[in-house]
Amino acid sequence: MSSDPNIVSAAPGPSETAGLKRQPRVIRISEADRHVGELVEVQGWLYNLRKSGKIVFPIIRDGSGLMQCVAVKNNLPEEIFDTLKNLTQESSFTVTGTIRAESRAIGGFELDVTDAKLVQRVAEDQPYPITPKDHGVDFLMDHRHLWLRSRRQHAAVRVRHEVVKGIRDYFDSHGFTLVDTPIFTPAACEGTTTLFEVDYFGDEKVYLTQSGQLYNEANAMAFGKVYCFGPTFRAEKSKTRRHLTEFWMVEPEMAYADLEEVKRVAEDLVVYLVGRVLENRQEELKVLERDMSKLETVRAPFPRMSYDEAVKILQSKGSEIEWGGDFGNADETLLTQDFDRPVMVDHYPAHIKAFYFQPDEQRSELALGVDVIAPEGYGEIIGGGQRIHDLALLEQRLAEHDLPREAFEWYLDLRRFGTVPHGGFGMGVERFVAWMCGLEHVRETIPYPRMLYRTRP
RNA sequence: UCCUCAGUAGCUCAAUGGUAGAGCAUUCGGCUGUUAACCGAAGGGUUGUAGGUUCGAAUCCUACCUGAGGAGCCA
Numbered sequence A: 001m002s003s004d005p006n007i008v009s010a011a012p013g014p015s016e017t018a019g020l021k022r023q024p025r026v027i028r029i030s031e032a033d034r035h036v037g038e039l040v041e042v043q044g045w046l047y048n049l050r051k052s053g054k055i056v057f058p059i060i061r062d063g064s065g066l067m068q069c070v071a072v073k074n075n076l077p078e079e080i081f082d083t084l085k086n087l088t089q090e091s092s093f094t095v096t097g098t099i100r101a102e103s104r105a106i107g108g109f110e111l112d113v114t115d116a117k118l119v120q121r122v123a124e125d126q127p128y129p130i131t132p133k134d135h136g137v138d139f140l141m142d143h144r145h146l147w148l149r150s151r152r153q154h155a156a157v158r159v160r161h162e163v164v165k166g167i168r169d170y171f172d173s174h175g176f177t178l179v180d181t182p183i184f185t186p187a188a189c190e191g192t193t194t195l196f197e198v199d200y201f202g203d204e205k206v207y208l209t210q211s212g213q214l215y216n217e218a219n220a221m222a223f224g225k226v227y228c229f230g231p232t233f234r235a236e237k238s239k240t241r242r243h244l245t246e247f248w249m250v251e252p253e254m255a256y257a258d259l260e261e262v263k264r265v266a267e268d269l270v271v272y273l274v275g276r277v278l279e280n281r282q283e284e285l286k287v288l289e290r291d292m293s294k295l296e297t298v299r300a301p302f303p304r305m306s307y308d309e310a311v312k313i314l315q316s317k318g319s320e321i322e323w324g325g326d327f328g329n330a331d332e333t334l335l336t337q338d339f340d341r342p343v344m345v346d347h348y349p350a351h352i353k354a355f356y357f358q359p360d361e362q363r364s365e366l367a368l369g370v371d372v373i374a375p376e377g378y379g380e381i382i383g384g385g386q387r388i389h390d391l392a393l394l395e396q397r398l399a400e401h402d403l404p405r406e407a408f409e410w411y412l413d414l415r416r417f418g419t420v421p422h423g424g425f426g427m428g429v430e431r432f433v434a435w436m437c438g439l440e441h442v443r444e445t446i447p448y449p450r451m452l453y454r455t456r457p
Numbered sequence B: 001u002c003c004u005c006a007g008u009a010g011c012u013c014a015a016u017g018g019u020a021g022a023g024c025a026u027u028c029g030g031c032u033g034u035u036a037a038c039c040g041a042a043g044g045g046u047u048g049u050a051g052g053u054u055c056g057a058a059u060c061c062u063a064c065c066u067g068a069g070g071a072g073c074c075a
Helices: A029-035 A078-085 A137-142 A151-172 A213-223 A259-280 A282-287 A307-316 A329-336 A391-400 A405-416 A429-437
Strands: A039-052 A055-061 A066-072 A092-101 A109-120 A197-200 A204-208 A225-233 A246-255 A304-306 A343-349 A366-374 A379-387 A422-428
Touching (some): A029 A066, A029 A109, A039 A109, A055 A078, A055 A092, A066 A078, A078 A109, A151 A225, A151 A246, A151 A259, A151 A282, A151 A429, A213 A246, A213 A422, A246 A259, A246 A429, A259 A282, A259 A366, A259 A379, A259 A422, A282 A429, A304 A307, A329 A343, A329 A366, A329 A379, A366 A429, A379 A429, A391 A405
Parallel strands (some): A066 A109, A304 A343
Antiparallel strands (some): A039 A092, A092 A109, A225 A246, A246 A422, A379 A422
């Protein structure tokens, strides 16, 4: 007997007597293996239907999986057989029958039908738009609310769930406290990227956050080790397979941490998450046809190199990059192609990083920042580093970047009242999930993607 | 913002200046083990929009609209 807390329906208990009508237990398809030989009820939607005269094979989808049902005309009341025979795609219905292992059927189990109830039949003059054949991305995105019922989308969303849960479990079990940062913010966190402006009761302009980092620094001084995890907004007119205007980012921040500690945590987190996805989401990766051998090699230590070294490697591989420039996507792919795991690049030129990066002691033109670049062309999944802890230096950087001093007074306070070296990073969930799933585009890693030219549905 | 490509049936595509077609989906009929089942039939079109060239335009030209891929920027 299962103790799955998800089962809310009344199940036949030990007090059931022979005189009572037997109520079949409602199960989810994902747990079919534990109910072989039992009479059960499945509640779901029609995924596909094949019929051959006096026998029909409806495949029911219940959100947890797919199961083929077998209904034979001669063994059923005519009304029930006709109900199943006339089901249209995505019609909702419940079906009762006995579970049997069947290697020919999708999922490995089959239901021999004894009863069925129609809940709502999809009208044939307005059939379900997503047929079992091919569709284009534009059409599917217009029907995203229905597309999520498809197997591949289902798999991607489940991998995302695993990654999100893994992120929380990792930080929760390593002494971090979740301290949420605001989504409405009064000014730019970094001053570089474009922000979405929001009218705030007419008399004040606020912006949707592009990073929780500045608040994270305050929180780290309060709690030692913190993380924030929520949606982030970038009004950049980026139109590539790696960009969304609304995406999720986890940002840990640690007091008394230097660049090396930031790198250690970033590496440890990535290794943990990859291992967890491989362990718990194999079925989903199979649906996505992900080459799992490409993930199994992701172990510590990751290759580490300085920006200087990275530029030399790129130049030797034919890139036209020059010292001082930022890496393009082609550069990132070149840089990782000889490795079977992510690559860490640190000590970037300060002028291509945000104002708050701590400079290197020996070479002040370098910033103590690190990027983690995923293999297979998935690009930068983590960016972070050590922050400036000295008040005078931070004041100088604000001035150099023409940032409004008064808006940052609270941030400067952190350097006035017990400042310590500290650092952290941000990891983009969608890019990470796209890498795990082997997806071409990050738009399939979030249920309702928001992109340059798409805000619907 | 820039560059490239694409818009034809509900969907995916064909028709390369000369009568707009196929598969899937839908409807009707057939089939007791199908695996995107199959077999037969039917309905379904102002070829993204506006203009132009031509005897004749889905096809050539111009503008616009919509989308995709990429660049820059970033996670």
